[in-house]
Each structure stands twice: as C-alpha cells, then as structure tokens.
Amino acid sequence: MTRHYAIVPAAGSGSRFGAEMPKQYLPLAGRPLIHHTLDALCRCPLIDRVWVVLSPGDEHWSAWDWSVLGPKLETVYCGGATRAQSVGNGLAAAETVVADDDWVLVHDAARPCVSQAMLRALCAELADDPVGGLLAAPVADTLKRADGEQRVLATExxxxxxxxxxxxxxxYGLLRRALAEHPEVTDEAGAIEAAGFRPRLVRADASNLKVTYPADLALAEAILQRRKEN
Known part of the structure; x- marks a missing residue:
C-alpha cells in the first residue's frame, strides 16, 4: 500500500516581497506564515510525514515552538540555492523512509490557505494515475503580453x-530522477514534463493563493479567518 509524504521547500529569501526577513516567517493571523502551511499538511490524515527543508543558515526557525504541529513534522537544514535543489535535497533526506512508489506532495511554504478538501481531492484524483499531477486553476483573466516599454504588445x-x-x-522515484535530470525547472511538474510525461491538472480555486506581495498577506488572513468562522 502506497503512502503519502509531503516536502515543503522553505530555504528561499522571498526577495519579491521586499521584507527584512524571509516571507515564510512574516506574521499571519498571530503565527508565522509557514505555520499555517505546515499545519494544513500535518492535519491531513492522508499524509504520514512532512519534511520542511530549511536553509543551512536559517536563523528564524528556532525562535518559534513548532511542537504544536505534532509528530509528523521533521526539519532538515539542507536547502539549496534553487527550489529544485531544495526539493531534491529533501527527497534525498527522505530516502530511508519513502519507497519509490510512494507519493510525495511538494507544497510551497508561502501557500498557507490550502484546504483539507483540496488535499483530499488531489490524493483521490491521482490515486490511480500513472504520472501524478498538481493543483491548478483555469486562467480567468484576459492576458496581455507587454513590450519593452510596458505597453500591450498582444492579447493572448x-x-x-x-x-x-x-x-x-x-x-518518489520518478520525481527524484526527473529533478536530478532537469534541475533548471521552476516546479516539480516542469521536471516531470521535461522527462516526457504529462501531469494531470486537479482543479482548485484562487483561495489557494501564494503570498508573493504585501497585499497577499491581508487576503490570506481573510481566507483563514473565514474558514475558522465556518
């Protein structure tokens, strides 16, 4: 019987956010942003263990008590210069626990609003899939391509x-091989695609946002508060 494990790469600096500390540690609803991300994964009964991959020089993690998240959480200080390196190092750290056919869910540290329903849907829809896949949302907005002067070049x-x-x-086995062979990718699906496979898209919605800019923090807090009230 295959198991489900999660890896959260959290070695980045969040340079686009422009804060003095990595954005995963910024306050969100009274806790560090990453706490909400890890809490969602640790609470999911389908996931057996969660590895958070930190930078070897991380100075922020130890300032907080993470024991409330329970025994599933494991911390490894082996983050790399890129996302692909951090995930690859996390996969290597997990090799004594995870079998090649087990499922690995890689989740952004800065996506604190993933819901239990989304996690269940992902695991259920991919249970018998030969490749695997990812949560995604159909593009709803009109897309404009810009020129060098930030004027509209075309509507896509x-x-x-x-x-x-x-x-x-x-x-696990497929992802580890794909990332090793294609380290230039920006996400895991890109590595799987480069290896010649076609990941499945599992529909989610915009509430599973990635906190990238300061305004996103307020939106994420509103989403979390609404779920708590319901």
Whole structure:
C-alpha cells in the first residue's frame, strides 16, 4: 500500500516581497506564515510525514515552538540555492523512509490557505494515475503580453491555460530522477514534463493563493479567518 509524504521547500529569501526577513516567517493571523502551511499538511490524515527543508543558515526557525504541529513534522537544514535543489535535497533526506512508489506532495511554504478538501481531492484524483499531477486553476483573466516599454504588445488567448499551484504530487522515484535530470525547472511538474510525461491538472480555486506581495498577506488572513468562522 502506497503512502503519502509531503516536502515543503522553505530555504528561499522571498526577495519579491521586499521584507527584512524571509516571507515564510512574516506574521499571519498571530503565527508565522509557514505555520499555517505546515499545519494544513500535518492535519491531513492522508499524509504520514512532512519534511520542511530549511536553509543551512536559517536563523528564524528556532525562535518559534513548532511542537504544536505534532509528530509528523521533521526539519532538515539542507536547502539549496534553487527550489529544485531544495526539493531534491529533501527527497534525498527522505530516502530511508519513502519507497519509490510512494507519493510525495511538494507544497510551497508561502501557500498557507490550502484546504483539507483540496488535499483530499488531489490524493483521490491521482490515486490511480500513472504520472501524478498538481493543483491548478483555469486562467480567468484576459492576458496581455507587454513590450519593452510596458505597453500591450498582444492579447493572448487563455483557452486551455491553467495557473499552476501546489501541492504537486508525484511518485518518489520518478520525481527524484526527473529533478536530478532537469534541475533548471521552476516546479516539480516542469521536471516531470521535461522527462516526457504529462501531469494531470486537479482543479482548485484562487483561495489557494501564494503570498508573493504585501497585499497577499491581508487576503490570506481573510481566507483563514473565514474558514475558522465556518
């Protein structure tokens, strides 16, 4: 019987956010942003263990008590210079526990609003899939391509376009090989695609946002508060 494991790469600096500390540690609803991300994964009964991959020089993690998240959480200080390196190092750290056919869910540290329903849907829809896949949302807005002067060069058709989210879920052995062979990718699905496979898109919605800019923090807090009230 295959198991499900999660890896959260959290070695980045969040430079686009412009804060003095990595954005995963910024306060959100009274806790660090990453706490909400890890809490969602640790609470999911389908996931057996969660590895958070930190930078070897991380100075922020130890300032908080993470024991409330329970025994599933494991911390490894082996983050790399890129996302692909951090995930690859996390996969290597998990090799004594995870079998090649087990599922690995890779989730962004800065996506604190993933819901239990989304996690269940991802695991259920991919249970018998030969490749694996990812949460994603169909593109709803009109897309404009800009020129060098930030003027509209063209309007791009959005038919068939999806916005990739996370978790992205693939078999351990396949994902590890794909990332090793294609380290230039920006997400796990890209590595699987480069290896010649076609990941499945599992529909999610915009509430599974990635906190990238300061305004996103307020939106994420509103989403979390609404769920708590319901």
């Amino acid at each position: 058709p959005r038919d068939g376009l999806w916005q990739a989210q996370t978790p992205q879920m693939f078999r």
